[in-house]
Amino acid sequence: MTDLDSAMIRAHATGDRAALISLYTQAADRANTLDAACFFLTHAYIFALEAGALEATPLHARLVAHGREA
Template identity: 60%
Template sequence: MTSLKDRLLAAHADDDRQALIALYTEAADSTADTDAACFYLTHAYIFALEAGDPAADGLRTRLKAHGRV
């Protein structure tokens, strides 16, 4: 199985915004460190905003719950 890091790098190389949203969200979900999770969620949120993806609303809600928005 390809590591999350490798999948993120590939998505960046391909400029695959939908994959980046999903992968950064996956990264956030896979850590117990709140600061790291919010770092990943912020990336997912920015890509979602740029893509006009409806996932942006949920990502913003998650960030706001941690006092990050």
């Protein structure tokens, strides 16, 4: 298991939404395919929306840029 995977599991276990936003964004940035990147971006975006985090706006913009969100 990678460090990123372990960090995601810990963040889920503790409910650390700020970490989840960051970690899923990192996973998107490291993804090998656009589909995988958008999968992780969607998760980061949802956590950002739930947290009322400022990151929601740029995450949404990335999804729109990839034709995944209107």
